[in-house]
Amino acid sequence: MFVVQDILKTKGNEVWSIAPDTPVGEALKLMTEHNVGALLVTEGERPVGVFSERDLARGLVGYGDFSLNTPVSTLMTSPVITVTPTTTIEACMEMMTDKRIRHLPVLKEGNLVGIISIGDVVKGMLRHKDNTIRHLEDYISGTGYGH
Ligand SMILES: NC(=O)c1ccc[n+]([C@@H]2O[C@H](COP(=O)([O-])OP(=O)(O)OC[C@H]3O[C@@H](n4cnc5c(N)ncnc54)[C@H](O)[C@@H]3O)[C@@H](O)[C@H]2O)c1
8 A cells, every 4th residue: 555654765764943023024934944734833843734835825815914024923824734654655645635745744642753845745656556456567578576
């Protein structure tokens, strides 16, 4: 079964996060610096929201007093939907589609161990399907499985 841990193995465990009172301008700088489309918002170790490019876009048009000094807590998506290392990729895709979210923080026994994005999921799915096809081709042509 293809699960979140398989993605983290190649992607790594790094999570870029910020505090809820971080100004939007500072968050955008961090996103650019690390080339990511979202930041996890944490209170201590606890994830309390996700601040993404989409939240910014919504903030720009929908929030009257918006400025680069606005705290991310005003615009972030909350509560946070999380997965675990053993969640299947199909379940992640379903959550992302149903809830219209693009990032899922990964918690193992309550501790943050990573974050996966919609791009990671699609890329992982394609790689997984390629491998399955290769195994089946090997099986059919007799080059694998002990032949
Ligand atoms: N080269 C790769 O390995 C790779 C992986 C995923 C996405 N992408 C490309 O990046 C573009 C945007 O991707 P996306 O829409 O999935 O979102 P994104 O730009 O937020 O994600 C890009 C990568 O950054 C990681 N990331 C995002 N937020 C993070 C955070 N706070 N802490 C740590 N890592 C974080 C994601 O897990 C993903 O691997 C797309 O063009 C996609 O094809 C490339």
